[in-house]
Amino acid sequence: MNIINQPYVGQLAVLYEGHGDPLPFQQLAARLGVPLYQGLPKEIPEAFLLTWRDGILKLLDRELFKKGGLFVDIEPRSGEQRSWPAPKQDALAHALGRKTRTVVDATTGWAQDSLHIFRMGYELLCIERSPVMAELLADGFMRLAGLDWMQRLNLEPPCLLTGNAIEILMALEAPPDCIYLDPMFPPKRKKSALTKKSMVVLRDLLGNDQDKEQLFEAAMKAAGKRVVVKSPDYAEPLGGKPSESFQGKLLRFDVYLK
Known part of the structure; x- marks a missing residue:
């Protein structure tokens, strides 16, 4: 770490x-x-x-x-498997690809998708630009490392890097199979009862991602096989027409193949 x-x-x-x-x-x-x-x-x-x-x-x-x-909640979300490696059955797994082994999450945030990716057995590197979120993540990953099943299987938590994801992606020694992006999009409505408190706080801490287009371009250059972008269902595709898309609840995963 x-x-x-x-x-x-x-x-x-x-x-x-x-x-x-x-x-x-x-x-x-x-x-x-x-x-x-x-x-x-x-x-x-x-x-x-x-x-x-x-x-x-x-x-x-x-x-x-x-x-x-x-x-940072290290427990699986509702509907996610607790086993390791968890079955690769949902929309996110389909977007990441059956042949993918290495994944970089360039917008880790509260790490809920990151931890799901990790539990599915991918080799994962996490990047987070906020020093505050990085401290929360480091604490969460330390608690993850102490869980019985992690120690029993001799697993290490994901590697965590803090800094500008664009710069870090450009400096990677080897291209990962997949780079995962979950940038913050402006909310559809200014106030929504459905907006989670965690996302409100994250937005207050960091603001909207003003450089998400540049991050996408950097990801396309750095990825070995594909870039996956998680978007709310109302948002336009970040990188233009994707190679394919997988629909989730109120969101979608756009896949850009290289």
Whole structure:
């Protein structure tokens, strides 16, 4: 697991609530270049807080403070197999391709697709541009490494790189079979009850992906066989007409073959 430290610029602080060793909290604040609060002050100017609760690194905003926070969930989503390797039966698996072995997820985010790809047995490299998300991911992957089935099968969690995905893709030593992109598209409606809190927070942290066209071009140059783009069903295909598409619930996977 490889974390390239980059200072976070934004409205974030680390919170130490007085439980356990304060050193990891101090180190986290130093890595991100953000304030550290020891105990909750009456007023917090920052919009987001990072803290460990129940042994899990969590991201809080004012709404989430008493609800437990957001974190990288390493458990399979509803409908996904718990076995390893999980059957390659859904739309994502069909998009990745039967002969694909190596996958790069260039827009990891909360890693729900990444972890599904990993559980299906692909060799996976994850890229995340946000230093904040990278810390949450590193914590999640560390918890993944400690699971009984991971240790029993002698598996390592996905490799994680933090930085500009366009630059990292251009510097890859060997082309992966597939590069997976899940860029953030502007929402269809400004406010939607269906929008998950995790996506709202991610959008607040990072904004919409303004460089997704450039990322797609870089992915097409760096991929060995194919690029897969996950899109909401209302969005135009990112790279023009795809070679093929696989439909999911309210979304689709566009495949661009080389």
